[in-house]
Amino acid sequence: MKDLTINTATAFDLPPVFAARHLIDGAWIDGGDTFERVSPSHDVVVSRACLGGAAEVNAAVAAARRAFDAGIWSRIPAKDRAAVLLKVADLIEANVERIAVQETLESGKPIAQARGEVGGAADLWRYAAALARTSHGDSHNSLGEDMLGVVVKEPIGVVSIITPWNFPFWILSQKLPFALAAGCTVVVKPSEMTPSSTVMLGELLIEAGLPAGVCNIVLGLGDPVGSLMTTHEAVDMVTFTGSTAVGKRITQAAAGTLKKVALELGGKNPQVIMPDADLENAADAVTFGIYFNVGQCCNSSSRIIVHEDIAQDFVARVVELSRKVRFGDPLDDSTQVGAIVTAEHNAKIDGYVKDAVAAGARLELGGAPLRVEGLGPQFYQPTVISGVTPDMAIAREEVFGPVLTVLTFRTLEEAIALTNDSDYGLSAGIWSNDIHTCLAFVRGAQAGTVWTNTWMDGFPELAFGGMKQSGQGREIGRYGYEEFLEVKSLVMRVGRDSRTPWVARSED
Incomplete structure (x- = not known):
């Protein structure tokens, strides 16, 4: 060990223990059991988070469902959704230090890397905002003189987002802004070991003007919170980042409702x-x-x-x-x-x-x-x-x-x-x-x-995801954005009397 380079403990005033609560339908909810996170580096309690259950998941999914069906987010102009995402990006950059310190204490990662993760995530939000405004379908006017075909892209609906502990802010920002840009509403479950940065982001979403119910946060363990978010009939899609073993269980659990599943899993790179x-x-x-x-x-x-x-x-x-x-x-x-x-x-x-x-x-x-x-x-x-x-x-x-x-x-x-x-x-x-x-x-x-001739360079424009047991689907980039969209074909006849009747008409 003597030939290694070791930084011993520094003098640093730790922030107060962070109290992490659920965000459901625009309101902060606490009560019930809690989970104390002990810092892996400093061996002291650094956050105390609510532990949700079926009641909180059902309430959050119901709020997301109401918000989506009411169209308060899914049917507003894309420029208005983009404006909110851009405000969030600005707020992230204004709060980098507070979020990074808390993430470092919960995860054990170096503060310099936490700052890079949080500050860099703002670029993902800005890119997602650009996609919201530039997304479009296709038109086909070559189907015959009496036909017009239009392909439109619509938000998939309510999305469950389940994130891990290793990059809690960055990985959430690979999913959430793209789902919101598409017009989806969401329920988010961060890892119980690193809940605080997700809750802090929830505060910024409210400050940016995101309507109540569009983004809900439920804290807790994989069972029961993550499990119910995976199987809930009112959820249209699940996106998960974590281990391959858990990803396989999510795929099996979601099969009962045939909801879409996107997975970013392990690697041996x-x-x-x-x-x-x-x-x-x-x-x-x-x-x-x-x-x-x-x-x-x-x-x-x-x-x-x-x-x-x-x-x-x-x-x-x-x-x-x-x-x-x-x-x-x-x-x-x-x-x-x-x-x-x-x-x-x-x-x-x-x-x-x-x-x-x-x-x-x-x-x-x-x-x-x-x-x-x-x-x-x-x-x-x-x-x-x-x-x-x-x-x-x-x-x-x-x-x-x-x-x-x-x-x-x-x-x-x-x-x-x-x-x-x-x-x-x-x-x-x-x-x-x-x-x-x-x-x-x-x-x-x-x-x-x-x-x-490089390693781990990445850009918001380039899709990220794996082959084989490293996952399915893609994140970020235009491909990642389109994971949250459904494709609908519209087939329109221009004239009523331009086709031969299928059933012979009776003569007068």
């Missing part, structure tokens, strides 16, 4: 390193890709596939950089890696590492929990494991921590085969100065996003 790559930049990107957000990221590049001719040198580069990455107090502006979300998850990460070493993998760095002076126990060392074989659990399953696995290859075909040898297909990347190599990899990789 590879970066392929070719011998002709810019190894300095590639090593930096790999280091970022595994430690960003404490490795608790669906897009984490948790496995690298390195050409055997450069593998030893490249791993040494990554290990050297890993020692310089700042682990520790997430409230320190210079910290790059904070705390693991729960003690149970920290133990799970450690179990994957211990099992891999027992199976013959080599520990190049780390491989154990990390103690940080003055802070709680939920930290894990930067960890690099080489000698990994494709059959090991650590190479196939989503570890969700600061643990990098290294595999090697000899040919591009073998690298593509290793890339696709996974149940997941969220993202992948390649490093090479040969454009033909990059394009061949892009064509062959089974992933929803493929990066070449």
